Amino acid sequence: MTGVLKSFLGIRGPKGGGAPKLHAEAVSESPWQQARRRFFAARMGPWGLAIIGTIFLFVIIGSLLLPFDFYNVPIRDVQTYTGRPPAWGRPFGETGMLQLDVMMLVANGGRTSLLIGFATAIGSIGIGTFVGVISGFFGGKVDTLLMRLADIFLMIPSLFVILVLARIFQGSGGGGVLSLITVFIAFGWMGIARLVRGQVLAVREMEYVEAARALGVRPIRIALRHILPNAIGPIVVSFPFAVGGAIISEAFISYLGFGVSGDTPTWGNILSESTTFLLQGNWWWIGFPGLFIILTALSINMIGDALRAALDPRGRK
């Protein structure tokens, strides 16, 4: 997989000196290089990357410069119960009650929200891909068993389980972040597994897979080197959507008051608390974390769309 990643990002090892260059079609473009070229040609991709990159920078630098300590809340010079709007020195304004700097909250909350987003995406897509490849490649009883398992997980109302588990794990380390990620992964792999299975079933029937079998290539290698790379398009595309989905789900559950507890800020629970003074015109408290959620989801969807366009074989150029 690292080879694929490297060639996608354009990192290539030193060229072997032995091979002479071909005069025509001198530059050999791998499918990943092709996809990269089309990803950047689509314009949506780079914009999405720029926005998510800025958000990452803001979150990393912001949380380093403005650390959050739940047990050591600074006392403000000017005491206002409902908080203060943005101004010099506090560009995102201050919250009501504890009078916390919203910029500091958003930066620290972003750390947790992005962690939840990416950890969930990696976990659920990892498990989903594993299950899907095994299911599609081996077929038969294994396939039936795994797909019924996926059906069972799909039938369990995940929101209910999340709410119950959140209650159980509340107060345990990390403010419930870990348990939230676990539940998201546990209820997030089925869609990917079905998608990958379908893709593997289609690729498995390709003639090059039969040719590889006819030449005695080992089944594991056929699965990893012939089937997976040709089925990876939808997997890659679903990654950004999974990140965005998990961040929004966390925001939703935290908004309900069940997600990550207040001592660990996330974009979701900042929103949840901000509603207290919303009617007093406290727009900055809800506005900035909300803006970050929207921008993150938007940029991630842009990346996903650009990836889809780049990897779609029908759009080969």
Added chain:
Amino acid sequence: MSAMPVIEVNNLNISFRTAAGIIHVVQDVSFSITRGECLGIVGESGSGKSVSALATIGLLVKDQAIVSGSVKFRGEELIGKPESYMRKIRGGGISMVFQEPLSALNPVTTIGEQIAEVLTAHNRGGWREANKKAIEYLELVEIAQPAARAKQYPHELSGGMRQRAMIAMALAGEPDLIIADEPTTALDVTIQAQVLGLLRRATVERGTALMLITHDLGVVSETADRIAVMYAGQIVEEGPAQQVLRAPAGPYALDLIASIPSYERRGKGLSTIQGAIPSPTNFPSGCRFHPRCRFAVPACAATMPELTPRGVNRTVRCFRADEIAKGGA
């Protein structure tokens, strides 16, 4: 050593389980090929050529296909052998060249890696060594600048070069039998002869047996030592290539060869065989060719003719072979 055939197929029967019941696709097929020899298997689409080839290397899906009879490779029975054993035979003992090289080559893997993969699958060295050897095999199949080509992807090669690369993959395991299933159908006529010549030379040099499956009689006449003509899942005629082509003994081979357009018969219109090949779900009674046969008599519809010897090294499946030989055509 040349006495023992590399592959000896006896009474091969293949049926498929389908929703409509069991259908018998291949019946009672027998043939053998010795070292360095090329057997051409000729027949129309659906005559059971490719299925017989897939059964030979055990690539038919086990739940769907019922295979009986005997396939002896280097004297050892292959039917009923476990998958792990067959995997070693495939590529290393028997390998295959497919019809359409663009779809038979993995689009996201370089040519070199795909050849190296066959080498490592048969324990012919580690990856580093295999990658070097892959270039040698590309050179062997007469691809110019093999080192540069090895780093290219299938879509960057021309059709002829892709088929050469497929042949390099098939040769990489140093097999004793190569099954080429319509290897030149997807190629230009000019390239066809080159690729066939290459395949033939490579197999003769190595003493590899070649099983050439095709519907193109021109291909077999250039390449094959012997020909087996298949019709509706059966071999209807077999013998040395030149003899079968010059003087076909059975009515099917006769009409098949007559239907090749030729310069001598210009202006006379193309001759065809009436009707279509019967579906395996509904084979006619008696001789399977009789509804389309110019020589059919009532006896042909009643009983199935056996494959009977005719002259030296030749067999034919027809009741009226004597009359046809006397010039009934």
